Amino acid sequence: MKHHLWLLVFLLFSGTAFADAGSTHDLLAKGTEWETPAYTYDSGKEGPTVVIIGGMHGNEPAGAAAAAQIRHWPVLTGKLIVIPRANQKALSARQRRIPDFPTASSDLNRNFPKTGEPNEARTVLAKAIWAFVTELKPDWVIDLHEGFAINRQNSKSVGSSILCNPDKSTRMHFEHAIAVVNASINDPAKLFILKDENLTVNGSLVRASMQRLGAVGAIFETTYEGQPLPVRIRQHRLMVHRVLKNLGMIENGPDQLVFRGEAEKTQYIAVFQDSGVGGNGPGAIREKLDSAKGKFSTRIIGGAEIRNGILTEFDAVIFPGGSGSKQAAALGEAGREEVREFIKSGGAYVGVCAGCYLACENFSWGLKILDAKTLSSKWKRGRATLDLEFAESIFSSLNLDSRDASVVYVNGPVMGPANSDAIPDYETVALFKSETAENGSPKGIQIDSPAILRGGFGKGRVVGISPHPEQTEGLRDVLPQLLDWALETSH
Ligand SMILES: [Zn+2]
Known part of the structure; x- marks a missing residue:
């Protein structure tokens, strides 16, 4: 009985939050051709605000797919915001850049406020994402990407790495993420590397979030050439999972993909x-x-x-x-x-x-x-x-x-x-x-x-x-x- 009463109270006060198993969603750049959903899972308890973003580049599907899975993870403390398909048009075209767009602004992850320049993003889509992320005052911003080659084998690509600029308190989380993903890899030539020399590019969301919002930022990179999609999706999932687990935000395992509501018919x-x-x-x-x-x-x-x-x-x-x-x-x-x-x-x-x-x-x-x-x-x-x-x-x-x-x-x-x-x-x-x-x-x-x-x-x-x-x-x-x-x- 008691249980049911609490459920009723929860239903009354949670509003739309109950509609999609704990998460609500906003539409960024709503009503425009760039419209894309951002899912918020608010535990209602004190804790970090973490933003996970995927699909910035349309030829890097693993990040988008991993983010789409991660958004279902029940959050115990703090707030998890996931934007799985930042660049819908490029994803649909399966190409890095926004199709049929001027080259100077067609790379979404170069359109965020640059170092030493005014706090302004370029293009409707980047402006919408930047305004949304700024409003959140995030503690963490993690952007999921893919390189064409494994960095350990080919320095021309940052594939299979974490790009970050950690301080003493955050470094451990990235080291753990690298350790856990590397434990899933048999071939030593394919192991991930921690690149901590702040290589996040000028105009990227992560660099802007670190510099202007004081967030801990990182770009997780898998490698798309020669590796099956679910392997890369799982690598992203393992790394994000470890960080969120370290932050005390989640309890489920990295491979849990289904969270069934009680009377759910799906x-x-x-x-x-x-x-x-x-x-x-x-x-x-x-x-x-x-x-x-x-x-x-x-x-x-x-x-x-x-x-x-x-x-x-x-x-x-x-x-x-x-x-x-x-x-x-x-x-x-x-x-x-x-x-x-x-x-x-x-x-x-x-x-x-x-x-x-x-x-x-x-x-x-x-x-x-x-x-x-x-x-x-x-x-x-x-x-x-x-x-x-x-x-x-x-x-x-x-x-x-x-x-x-x-x-x-x-x-x-x-x-x-x-x-x-x-x-x-x-x-x-x-x-x-x-x-x-x-x-x-x-x-x-x-x-x-x-x-x-x-x-x-x-x-x-x-x-x-x-x-x-x-x-x-x-x-x-x-x-x-x-x-x-x-x-x-x-x-
Ligand atoms: Zn990318």
Whole structure:
């Protein structure tokens, strides 16, 4: 009873703060083409005010993605403000600078007040961010970036470093952050370096915040070339986590990505984006699922998180296109066992193209969660638009105009029954009705083979999709609807 009374008091006084699990958000540069959200998690208790910013440069996605995860961390003391996608336009264009903008002002992180100049930012976006950050009177400002190369290997890039200018009391936090991220790295040539000689560039938000607001500032840099996205996201997360933990602001672990409200109906979907994942598939899948706000919420994950048991936080996991064997290698044997256990105990699995190979029964590196095998070892059948026919029994449950459709296909598996005793038989959702057979791959086996299939595994459900409906106009609802089916039994 007492508990409920306090909850009521909390609800009455917390206003909008309760709406998004403890955090509220402001829109910076509201109503302009630069509009971007800033999320504030105010613990209501005394403590530091920390600003985390990501996505200043559009070709550095790990910082933006890490910030988007960090903003959900429940804050126990002080106030955490996160601006995950500072430069939306450059992020959408996947380029460093703001597209179609004069070169002199197109680098957002050169537009903040410069040393010895008036306290004025340049451009609408930088002005909005600077005004917002100034108002906060932050104790800390940490900006998440990526370099093209590892600084230890190539001094032309500041990749895999922390740039800061610490005093005696703050230095320890950066040393701890470096130690914790380096503990996650096996290759000595890839270790992070603490660069404490204040290299933060003139016109950057961090330098302006240190000089004009008296904040402790740092730029965390991962390295984008040759390293998978979730590895870099996790590196940012590990470093930020250590600092916030040191400051007494958080309690959760660095790999906790889901914070479920009590009566929350959102289904949390892990999207695997480690080595072996490529192309536009993962982005298209996440965009589609996240657009159903309140229904689905996606998180990018990699092999390290799965091996750490992160799947138990989620309702479903999606393995997109790329290379099935490389995805299997990124998972490792322990990770593959985690995925199998997750499905067995009621989790949902959707595998697209490579993710469908991964689910099959006939590979030594496979998950063996779908009673299907590939009919030929020659997998380079080519890229084509192929005809599909949806099964009559399933068609009515999908939001489609016709049982016949055309679909984008890129070297996906051509499958038949594996007849394993350990896995229940699959059900065919759609058949291929035309084929491509390049590079010496066998002709005649693809037509009338299952393009999309589904089945049970333990208490969970598995969907295998050989082509790419998520990248095909008119078929983008197919994956979410099959995901709904797979989620019916879970939790
Ligand atoms: Zn940058």
